[in-house]
Amino acid sequence: METRVIPVSREHLQKKDVAEAAQLLREGELVAFPTETVYGLGGDALRPDAARRIYEAKGRPSDNPLIVHIADTDALPVLARNIPKSAYALAKRFWPGPMTIILHKKKIVPDATTGGLPTVAIRMPSDPVAAMLIRESGVYIAAPSANASGRPSPTRANHVYEDLKGRIPMILDGGDVPIGLESTIVDLTGRIPMVLRPGYITIEQLREVLPKVAYDPAILKRVRDDSIVAKAPGMRYRHYAPKGELTIYEGDLAAVTERVRKEAEAKIAQGYRVAVLASEETKGCYEGLTVRSVGDREEEATVAAHLFETLREFDDMGAEYIFGECFPSAGVGAAVMNRLMKAAGYRIVQV
Ligand code: TXA
Ligand code: MG
Numbered sequence: 001m002e003t004r005v006i007p008v009s010r011e012h013l014q015k016k017d018v019a020e021a022a023q024l025l026r027e028g029e030l031v032a033f034p035t036e037t038v039y040g041l042g043g044d045a046l047r048p049d050a051a052r053r054i055y056e057a058k059g060r061p062s063d064n065p066l067i068v069h070i071a072d073t074d075a076l077p078v079l080a081r082n083i084p085k086s087a088y089a090l091a092k093r094f095w096p097g098p099m100t101i102i103l104h105k106k107k108i109v110p111d112a113t114t115g116g117l118p119t120v121a122i123r124m125p126s127d128p129v130a131a132m133l134i135r136e137s138g139v140y141i142a143a144p145s146a147n148a149s150g151r152p153s154p155t156r157a158n159h160v161y162e163d164l165k166g167r168i169p170m171i172l173d174g175g176d177v178p179i180g181l182e183s184t185i186v187d188l189t190g191r192i193p194m195v196l197r198p199g200y201i202t203i204e205q206l207r208e209v210l211p212k213v214a215y216d217p218a219i220l221k222r223v224r225d226d227s228i229v230a231k232a233p234g235m236r237y238r239h240y241a242p243k244g245e246l247t248i249y250e251g252d253l254a255a256v257t258e259r260v261r262k263e264a265e266a267k268i269a270q271g272y273r274v275a276v277l278a279s280e281e282t283k284g285c286y287e288g289l290t291v292r293s294v295g296d297r298e299e300e301a302t303v304a305a306h307l308f309e310t311l312r313e314f315d316d317m318g319a320e321y322i323f324g325e326c327f328p329s330a331g332v333g334a335a336v337m338n339r340l341m342k343a344a345g346y347r348i349v350q351v
Contacts, residue, residue: 003166018172030042037182065121069130075122157171186210224345268289
């Protein structure tokens with residue numbers, strides 16, 4: 001199958017730009033499209049055949065449920081039942097935007113979309129291309145991140161193309177996404193609301209609407225502990241992992257950079273291909289080494305925006321060992337460190 005890449009402009013978007021993509025979705029076909037978080041691989045959420053195509057194209061285990069993307073809160077009672085008031089309160093405050101809520105599903109949502117779960121994940125994206133695609137197609141769009149299963153999520157159309165070329169008919173290319181990490185997932189089906197995946201919307205922001213919201217304990221773990229199982233199936237898989245072995249060093253920044261440099265040099269001396277994951281503030285500390293700055297420590301959002309792209313770069317350069325710095329975990333930093341620790345398989349060294 002030929003994969004067509006269609007440029008679309010966020011600023012000057014017209015209905016006709018998404019017309020063909022919308023038609024493909026109505027036919028049960030797949031289209032990759034930008035959202036404000038990461039690129040999604042979309043299919044009609046109410047068609048089991050479209051859901052199966054998504055799993056096949058990504059090489060994703062079919063028990064890992066998909067997020068259903070909507071363009072209007074009116075869709076909530078169509079897809080979900082027993083909706084708590086808190087769902088509407090969250091929607092009012094954070095939609096359209098990078099937040100997904102889990103609710104009890106209605107029968108209309110097929111098991112193929114929810115991985116057999118009785119619950120459904122729903123999100124209203126703010127990206128104008130995503131919103132127009134949902135509206136113009138007239139379908140609710142099931143969309144996981146548009147990466148091949150196990151690779152970092154795509155933050156630009158080219159990442160999608162690398163992973164899925166020949167497997168899907170179309171990619172809408174809206175340029176780089178603004179956020180770069182997947183949405184915050186809040187489960188509203190339990191006794192207390194729970195964050196199953198940290199994202200751009202922080203737990204502090206959620207508390208303003210839901211004072212009792214708590215993290216799924218699996219999110220907080222700092223060491224590999226297989227007895228703590230994440231509630232979101234997708235958070236259990238090895239994910240975001242670069243091909244090389246990534247180790248993160250935590251502690252006083254000067255000591256960390258010193259240690260990272262030593263470890264990197266030792267592996268280079270053994271003949272390995274080595275890369276360093278650093279920040280704008282510290283990249284100058286690694287003269288002579290292959291270094292990538294992921295962003296500015298003072299502005300966590302810049303780190304979020306470039307993390308996945310940087311992990312992909314390490315794969316492209318064939319890095320066998322990657323030594324990285326820890327980042328502050330305030331605000332969106334919680335999501336950054338969650339992804340980074342997973343990418344490192346919880347190899348964190350205290351300096
Ligand atoms: O920002 C995002 O959320 C992006 C864009 C495309 O919207 N999508 C995304 O989808 O990250 P995906 O499939 O890569 O991640 C969905 C996560 C997985 O961890 C999955 O297990 C979890 O949501 N999930 C989906 N439905 C669920 C449910 N009913 N219960 C618990 N977890 C669920
Ligand atoms: Mg994903």
